[in-house]
Amino acid sequence: MASLGRHIIVEYYDCSPEILNDVVNIEKSMINAAEEAGATIINSTFHHFSPYGVSGVVxxxxxxxxIHTWPEYGYASVDLFTCGDTVNPWVSYQLLKEAFKAGHGSAVELSRGEMALLKRKNFDVKALRDEKSTDEGDPIKTRDVWFTERDDKIALSLKHDGKLYDVQSDYQRVSVFNTQAYGNMLxxxxxxxxxEKDEYVYHEMITHIPMLTHPNPKRALVIGGGDGGTARELLRHDSLEExxxxxxxxxxxxxxxxxxxxxxxxLEHPKLNLIVDDGIKYVNDAADESFDLVIVDSTDPVGPAEGLFTVDFYKEVYRILSKDGIMVTxxxxxxxxxxxxxxxxxxYRGIYGQEQVHxxxxxxxxxPxxxxxxxxxxxxxxxxxxxFDEAKSKAFAKEHRLKYYxxxxxxxxxxxxxxxxDMIS
Structure with missing residues (x-):
């Protein structure tokens, strides 16, 4: 053996963008490539970045x-580093080329750690053992797959055990991850x-504050809210007819x-009228003063929700509210x-008045x-x-065993x- 290791620097071009953006599939492909090459796996750690790109290491x-991927270019950069002569990294190269459906790939091999320049040193192996090894010194295999939502200044990462749902709809990519800290995540x-673990904060606060301060709410409209949490909380209020x-x-x-x-x-409640349609169109077509409460449960102002963040839309919401109506967003x-x-x-203050918006x-x-x-x-x-009727609120929260409100x-x-x-004064 003339060197300690073989290092193959790899580039794959014209790959499938969908595959390069699928963190679970990439992890499986990388693990398979390692195993087929004869390697012993110790750990896998992978991150999916929003909106696209995967980084990871086996x-x-x-x-x-x-590996790191650029799905938007169909490009993946891979390092294959193996020590000794028991693992053949070129087996991994070929398997990954096929797994990523690459149009073509290029690679260069380097020898690392020239034996002629090295001198063996003695040390106590037992003193260096950590909790990732067995008593015999064998590695314990671990796995870390991460979802990361980020922009250029901030990021949130959650470890997960894979996707449960992943569909490109007519409007957006809809995915559900099985996260280890927060349960299933949409x-x-x-x-x-x-x-699953923190949804109650959002859904309780967007609903119960207006419901417990409106004098007599009978009809409520939710724009968005397809997960059903806002509807669930609204329907705890018996006063609502629809x-x-x-x-x-x-x-x-x-x-x-x-x-x-x-x-x-x-979502199957008899008082719920669930409509799959454009919320903006529905509001524009609704009758004057037809709702006591309108809740705009939207995403950020991008994609299908972009039209919900306009003056024209909020003026239409104002029109369809009853005389004591409330809009919450x-x-x-x-x-x-x-x-x-x-x-x-x-x-909002330009439409409702300076003192009417809180x-x-x-x-x-x-x-974020x-x-x-x-x-x-x-x-x-x-x-x-x-x-605000404090006693009524206290009784309601206790009766329904609310977790936040x-x-x-x-x-x-x-x-x-x-x-x-100061920002809104």
Whole structure:
């Protein structure tokens, strides 16, 4: 053996973009390539980045196989490094070329650690053993696959055990991941929408604050909300005679029913009128003063939700609200999306009036920065604090065993940090 290791630097071109953006498939392909080459696997760690791209490494007893992909170019860069002469990295090269459906590939092999330049050193092997090894010194195999949502300044990573659902709808990529920390997680175009473990924060706060301050709500409209959580919370209120929910993407509903059943539990409720259609069109066609409450449960202002963040749309919502009607929307993170956050409140106040629009906050671990805002816009005399019946709220939260909302939090949510207050003052 003339050297310690063989290092093959690989480039694959004209690959399948879909394959290069599928972190679970790439991990399986890399593990298979290592095993077929005769390697002993110790660990696999892979990240999927939003909206596209995968990085990962398979650590083998004989060194490693590493990858980064650019699906938008159909390109993957791979390092195959093997120590000794028991593993053939060229077997891995050919298997990965086939797995990625590469049009062509190129590679160069280097010898690493020239034996003629090395001198063996003595040390205590037992003193260097860690918890990743057995008592006999053999490696313990581990696995880390990560979903990462990021922009150029901030990222959230969650370890998961694979995708449960992954469909490109007419509007967006709808996926459900089985995360280890937050249970099943719904993403749209790589952005986290909701998870089983923290969904209650968002859904309780977007619904119960307006419902417990409106004088007599009978009809509610939800725009978006295909996971079903907002409808579920609204339907806890017996005073409502009907909830209309308009979701543009039936694949969101399908994924939620299949893999988020506790969130989607009310989607078959007899008081729910579930419509798969464009929410903007529905609002434009709705009659004047036909709803007491309108909740805009939208994604960020991109893709199919972009039209929900316009003056014309909010004017139409104002029109269809009853005289004491309330509009509540998710209004982004003051820290993460400051520009949109400020513009939203300027827009609402231009329609409803300066004193009729209120901001409140909740804390959702899987949303960017954790701090998330909601808007409360009142067409008539409803007020989030002045009309608040604390005893009624306390009894409601206790009866339904709510996990986040309570009478104290209702009031406290409107106590804004100074920097938030200054942004919208």
């Amino acid at each position: 650590v083998i007893q004989e060194s490693h196989l590493a 993403t749209l175009d790589g952005m986290v929408m909701t998870t 909830v209309v929910m308009v979701e543009i993407d039936d694949k969101v509903i399908e994924a939620s029913k299949m893999h988020l059943p506790t969130i989607a539990s009310a 998710q209004s982004e993170s003051p820290r993460f999306n400051s520009k949109v956050f400020k513009e939203i409140f300027q827009t 901001c409140y906050l909740a804390y959702i671990p899987t949303y 920065t954790g701090m998330w805002s909601f808007s409360y816009s009142s067409k008539g005399g409803a007020h989030p604090i002045a009309n 309570n009478e104290d939090l209702h009031k406290a949510a409107f106590a804004l940090p100074s920097f938030v207050r």
